[in-house]
Amino acid sequence: MSPPAAETLTAFGLDLDGVPVAILGGRGLCYRVGNALLKPCDDIAESQWVSEISTTLLNLSPTAYRLPIPLPTISDVINFTFDGWSASSFLPGAPAPKRFLDLFVASRALHDDLAVIVKEKPLAVQNRAFNRFDEADRVTWGEKTLDEAQKVDQEMLAQLQPILDQLGRAWRPLPFLPCQVIHMDLLGNALFQDGSPPGIIDLTFYWRPALYAEAVVVADALAWVVKGEERQGLVDSYLEGGESGKDSGGTGDIRVQLLVRALYWRYVTFAIDPDRTWVRANLPQADYAGAAKVVCDLVVGPALAQNAG
DSSP, X not given: OOOOOHHHHHHTTOOTTSOOEEOSSGGGTOEEETTEEEEEOSSHHHHHHHHHHHHHHHHTOOSSOBOOOBOXXXXXXXXXXXXXXXXXXXXXXXOOTTOHHHHHHHHHHHHHHHHHHOXXXXXXXXXXXXXXXXXXXXXXXXXXXXTTSSSBOHHHHHHHHHHHHHHHHTOOOOOOOOEEEEESOOGGGEEBOTTSOOEEOSOOEEEEEHHHHHHHHHHHXXXXXXXXXXXXXXXXXXXXXXXXXXXXXXXXXXXXXXHHHHHXXXXXXXXXXXXXXXXXXXXXXXXXXXXXHHHHHHHHOHHHHHHHO
């Protein structure tokens, strides 16, 4: 994607002598200009709303997490987009994908604050333009079936089906769980810096139970980050509430079922409107079969899970 134009830099009050530099992450679409980060908007209304929410969160003076500071346009201090771009301060830090306990603490603080400031399902989430993650989320939570989902790649789905079926056999009903705005992509969007709480970027909001955010972290880590004995340690920490003896709500059975759904959601996204080139290059680097076995063991026991797989 082309870097932001000079007019965009001017709109956000950025130094025109600064050269936009593409940064890693953010799908390769973001640019840094000095101490600012510019990100293209997938949806103007949603980007505006996310910036407003971020500003409100920062006004709470959080101590357990850091957020980038949204930058308004200089001509309108309540407007956070211009020509398809949004801007924020550049948040220092680096990924540390195994600092799960720190991330769980930050997640709980963030979601406690979100529950205070957002009381109803936002229109920006309800009216989000089609994307494969949102479509897979609706399938996962029974708001539509896979047959009703848009842009399902049947060939890719056939490849994924054995693990999806395995997770389906571990599926159990959930009791009513209140929903709220949650960040559903925390593991890949947390930055760590010595002496500071985790920084949280790329706020990706959905309307689901608060505990589900942690379940997605664990599902992502089981598939992409941790192996062998580390997996059991992570699962134990998650089931205990992330800290020894401290649970942020929900029984073990609820947490397990949220984990089943989180792993199903992530995996089924590869069959919806997929970039086959990317999927074929990257999916083999993950171990969804191993992750599914760990999760299914929690439901039906190791012997039965092996037979079911």
